[in-house]
Amino acid sequence: MSDTVIDATAAAGKPATPRLASRHLPRWSPLAIAAGAIAIAVAIGAGAGLTSHIQWGLIALALFVAGSYAITARVEGRRQAKDRVATSLVWSSFILAVVPLYSLVETTISKGVGVLDGTFLTHSMNNVLTIQPGGGVYHAIIGTLEQVGIATVIAAPLGMLTAIYLVEYGKGRLAKWVTFFVDVMTGIPSIVAGLFILSVWFVALGKAPASGFAGSLALALLMMPVVVRSTEEMLKLVPNELREASLALGVPKWRTTVKVVLPTAVGGITTGIMLAIARIAGESAPIALLVFGSAAINTNPFKDPQSSLPYYIFEQYNNGNQPSYDRAWGAALVLIAFVMILNLVARVISRWKAPKAGR
Amino acid sequence: MTTTAPPATRPEPHRAAKTVSRPGDRIFAGLARGSGILLLVVMAAIAVFLTVRAAHAISKDHGNFLTTFEWTPSLNPPVFGIAVLAYGTVVSSIIAMAIAVPIAIGIALFITHYAPRRLGGPIAYVIDLLAAVPSIVYGLWGALFLVPHLRGVNLWLDHYFGWTYIFHKEDPNSAARSLFTVGILLAIMILPIITNVSREVINQVPKMHEEAALALGATRWEVIRLSVLPFARSGIISASMLGLGRALGETMAVATVLSASPTLSGHLLDPVGGTFSQNIVAKFGEADDFGRDALIASGLVLFLITLLVNGAARIIIQRRKEYSGANA
Numbered sequence: 001m002s003d004t005v006i007d008a009t010a011a012a013g014k015p016a017t018p019r020l021a022s023r024h025l026p027r028w029s030p031l032a033i034a035a036g037a038i039a040i041a042v043a044i045g046a047g048a049g050l051t052s053h054i055q056w057g058l059i060a061l062a063l064f065v066a067g068s069y070a071i072t073a074r075v076e077g078r079r080q081a082k083d084r085v086a087t088s089l090v091w092s093s094f095i096l097a098v099v100p101l102y103s104l105v106e107t108t109i110s111k112g113v114g115v116l117d118g119t120f121l122t123h124s125m126n127n128v129l130t131i132q133p134g135g136g137v138y139h140a141i142i143g144t145l146e147q148v149g150i151a152t153v154i155a156a157p158l159g160m161l162t163a164i165y166l167v168e169y170g171k172g173r174l175a176k177w178v179t180f181f182v183d184v185m186t187g188i189p190s191i192v193a194g195l196f197i198l199s200v201w202f203v204a205l206g207k208a209p210a211s212g213f214a215g216s217l218a219l220a221l222l223m224m225p226v227v228v229r230s231t232e233e234m235l236k237l238v239p240n241e242l243r244e245a246s247l248a249l250g251v252p253k254w255r256t257t258v259k260v261v262l263p264t265a266v267g268g269i270t271t272g273i274m275l276a277i278a279r280i281a282g283e284s285a286p287i288a289l290l291v292f293g294s295a296a297i298n299t300n301p302f303k304d305p306q307s308s309l310p311y312y313i314f315e316q317y318n319n320g321n322q323p324s325y326d327r328a329w330g331a332a333l334v335l336i337a338f339v340m341i342l343n344l345v346a347r348v349i350s351r352w353k354a355p356k357a358g359r
Numbered sequence: 360m361t362t363t364a365p366p367a368t369r370p371e372p373h374r375a376a377k378t379v380s381r382p383g384d385r386i387f388a389g390l391a392r393g394s395g396i397l398l399l400v401v402m403a404a405i406a407v408f409l410t411v412r413a414a415h416a417i418s419k420d421h422g423n424f425l426t427t428f429e430w431t432p433s434l435n436p437p438v439f440g441i442a443v444l445a446y447g448t449v450v451s452s453i454i455a456m457a458i459a460v461p462i463a464i465g466i467a468l469f470i471t472h473y474a475p476r477r478l479g480g481p482i483a484y485v486i487d488l489l490a491a492v493p494s495i496v497y498g499l500w501g502a503l504f505l506v507p508h509l510r511g512v513n514l515w516l517d518h519y520f521g522w523t524y525i526f527h528k529e530d531p532n533s534a535a536r537s538l539f540t541v542g543i544l545l546a547i548m549i550l551p552i553i554t555n556v557s558r559e560v561i562n563q564v565p566k567m568h569e570e571a572a573l574a575l576g577a578t579r580w581e582v583i584r585l586s587v588l589p590f591a592r593s594g595i596i597s598a599s600m601l602g603l604g605r606a607l608g609e610t611m612a613v614a615t616v617l618s619a620s621p622t623l624s625g626h627l628l629d630p631v632g633g634t635f636s637q638n639i640v641a642k643f644g645e646a647d648d649f650g651r652d653a654l655i656a657s658g659l660v661l662f663l664i665t666l667l668v669n670g671a672a673r674i675i676i677q678r679r680k681e682y683s684g685a686n687a
Contacts, residue, residue: 055515079578086580090473093465097554100547101489104500158394165391178395181402187669188662189608191636192409195658198651199408208651224398254387275491282493285610288640310495310611317499317615325503332496343491 023075030084033071037063061092105336112333115326121334125295125307130316133323137331139297140312144338146301147212147291147308148281151219156273158220159227166228167235168257185225193218194286210292212301215308218286223276230272234265267349274346278339284310309335405662413656416649424656428621430638432646432653439653441660443623447538447632448661451613452606454542454627455549460599462546463553467595468583470554471561483558490551498615501544502536506616509535509543513628528628536618539627541634544612549602556601560594561587593675600672604665610636635661 041060045053065088073081120136128135162182166175197218201208208214238261246256262269287293292305293315307315309331316328417424419437427440466486470479513528513535520526568586577585588595614637622631633641639654646654 083578083580090465090469093462094469161391161394165395191610192662196405199412254383284495313495
């Protein structure tokens with residue numbers, strides 16, 4: 001149907017247009033081709049009795065790409081046809097990616113909201129049978145906050161100092177090595193970080209007692225390179241004129257760094273640290289090896305197993321029954337909310353405090 | 360004419376005073392250098408500790424560590440090997456890359472060149488946020504949502520493409536807890552990160568290159584093929600390598616989805632196999648001290664593999680110094 005219309009337009013335009021002016025498809029032609037493709041796909045799908053609507057969609061997509069290529073190639077030439085195919089491929093890759101990502105967020109929210117209430121947030125799993133509904137994530141939230149807090153206290157100052165070293169002092173071989181190994185550390189899989197702390201525990205203590213602190217050490221290991229990287233980027237953005245002005249006034253270098261350079265970059269550094277926190281808050285692999293998880297509230301991170309939100313989700317999933325799945329979704333929603341809030345706040349800070357004079 | 364000649368520069372009253380060394384300066388510089396050194400020490404410690412424990416385990420292994428399928432360090436004599444794990448890790452990551460890289464490049468191009476201006480920014484922002492979703496949530500979603508929904512796809516692939524061997528499924532009715540599903544889930548997980556880094560690189564393509572191509576009458580696709588992709592190639596490759604590094608080390612998403620068993624199968628849809636990190640989490644609970652050492656040995660291998668991949672990515676980035684996307 002669309003085919004004939006376009007041919008007519010093309011034929012009508014033909015005698016009038018000189019050789020140089022290329023022929024064009026009308027602007028609405030992609031829509032027409034899409035409508036045609038969908039119609040044919042529905043016909044094929046219904047005719048062949050394909051039950052899955054995803055297959056209908058795929059057939060329609062294939063028809064659309066092939067159809068627009070054929071029609072454009074006839075009217076506008078091969079180059080334009082390739083351009084159209086590229087356009088439709090780019091659009092379809094976007095749609096293809098949006099579907100699962102949207103589904104992930106949608107599923108988590110719709111399944112999690114049903115579980116989320118005051119009881120869920122303020123109760124632990126102590127004395128709750130896993131096959132029963134009820135219980136909550138209070139102990140896991142406490143665990144996550146404590147472990148992430150300790151990790152931040154360790155990793156943030158060390159990471160910032162390392163970045164200061166690299167930007168303000170670092171020259172020569174040591175700085176090169178540090179830069180290189182920061183890169184290497186960025187790539188450490190979280191489970192390997194867990195194994196490393198475990199092996200240190202073995203060698204140092206001869207055994208591996210579970211504690212939140214062990215988990216935070218592994219998290220700090222994962223967090224540090226991220227902090228170094230982001231702080232480094234931010235310090236590099238601080239204009240050299242500021243440093244020079246301060247030094248010219250006779251201010252010692254360390255005071256220049258602390259009072260001039262750091263305050264200028266504080267927004268970006270805070271953002272970087274918060275993004276790093278958001279990243280380690282979702283780590284469960286090292287927790288599984290080092291903290292073990294527990295059903296009861298344990299506020300002491302230095303002794304006995306604790307729980308944590310990501311590990312709680314894993315635990316509940318492994319219980320393998322519906323009430324546990326529900327709790328897992330609820331905890332997933334809490335965790336996503338936590339991470340997203342950190343992300344959003346971080347971005348707001350970076351907008352608000354962005355260094356005005358870049359480079 | 361405006362130059363009122365400056366007074367002849369007076370000779371400096373005294374030679375540039377040599378920098379006064381204040382205690383505050385020394386302490387601060389020491390602290391900064393110290394934390395840099397601490398980082399190196401920690402890295403060295405990781406290598407040494409892991410190697411020591413791993414060597415201890417491997418020396419007592421009565422199977423061949425590289426070619427044995429089973430993971431039974433508790434037997435007497437202990438027998439364990441990484442063949443299945445290495446195969447599963449590599450295969451699932453390859454599937455993930457094969458799916459994720461083209462789509463990620465597509466999305467990056469969509470955001471930078473195809474989407475309406477007003478949409479591009481927010482889309483990039485949302486994808487940025489999605490990169491922060493914890494892996495365990497992907498794992499939960501994968502196991503409870505993706506696995507049942509991929510059943511039909513599995514049947515379809517087995518029915519029409521079973522002849523390709525890799526898509527043949529031994530038991531068509533078994534759940535889709537296979538390396539193939541893991542690959543798809545990993546692809547979804549690493550999509551945001553590859554997209555973000557590629558998008559940043561593509562944004563840095565000089566506008567002049569594109570305008571030059573346009574002025575020569577190139578179509579949009581030709582602009583991308585001739586000026587955007589060649590410029591961004593190395594950045595896209597290193598973005599993909601970063602994604603690959605994530606996929607190789609991913610633990611929880613694999614542990615929840617894969618139905619593991621010490622079988623090495625060329626049929627991707629069969630619910631068998633394992634990966635390094637999945638095996639570590641699964642076997643850790645029941646492992647005694649020696650079993651843990653064995654797991655540490657497998658972790659060391661994983662570490663080395665990711666080290667190689669990341670190193671390659673860094674080298675590619677280094678060649679393009681102006682682009683500093685290593686902070687992803």
